[in-house]
Amino acid sequence: MNAIRVLMISAAAAALGALALTTTATAGQAAVGCKAEAGVQLAATASYRYALHVGMPEKMYTPAQVRKMHPKQGEVMLRGSMSMGGMSMGGSMRHLEVQICSKTTNAVITNANPAIVVVDTTAKGMPMNVPIAVMQGIGKGVADLHYGNNVTMPAGHRFTVTIDLKGQRASFRVTSPKTM
Ligand SMILES: [Cu+2]
Incomplete structure (x- = not known):
């Protein structure tokens, strides 16, 4: 004990x-983030800028695994929880990530505690709370720090994704990408 x-x-x-x-x-x-890039949707609240990206599932490693295995791709999980069966759900798993920045300076906010809720509007699904992992792309540093997880989002379905940080809320509409 x-x-x-x-x-x-x-x-x-x-x-x-x-x-x-x-x-x-x-x-x-x-570090500056929340840049306008292909596949990224931006929204601003009173104090924050949110940058949403939904892509193919990412392999997620703990910092200890990164030190030991030296992966060249994927993401390192700094805090939070990996979603169960993250890589095993086959075709409908996607990587949903949100970067949070200061609205005024675009500085990446690294200590946020956001809530992310996803609704599959195509399937008229119930709201799902995304378990929050804090991640960075391997080799990319804090400029890539973001929040999210691997989430079941069948290809072609339409979703509403709502980000809430300290009551400052923004909603996005996104279509789950097809496998590339
Ligand atoms: Cu990620």
Whole structure:
């Protein structure tokens, strides 16, 4: 019991250390994000800019896996939970990601706690809460930091995606892309 607790604490300390390192490396110059790019939809609220992208499922790794396996592609998950069976659902899994930036400076907001709700309007589905993982593309750094997960979104279906951060809400309409 005690040994487990010590282990958990040291793991938390290690995670904090890694975070501190990241913060130090980028101190002074906030990474800029939420750029207008192909396949990205932007929306602004009073304080934030949200950039939504839905693409093919991404392989997600923990920081420890990245250090050990040196993957060249995929994403590193900094916090949060990987959705169960993320890669196993075959054709209807998509990667839904939202970057959150300051509306005034476009600085990437790294410590947000957003809610993301998806509704399949084609299937007249119930609202689904997306489990929030905080991710960065491998090798891309904090400029790519975003929130989301692999989510079941059948190809060609229309969806409403609602982002809510501290009551500042924006909704997007998006069609799930076909397999490329
Ligand atoms: Cu991602």
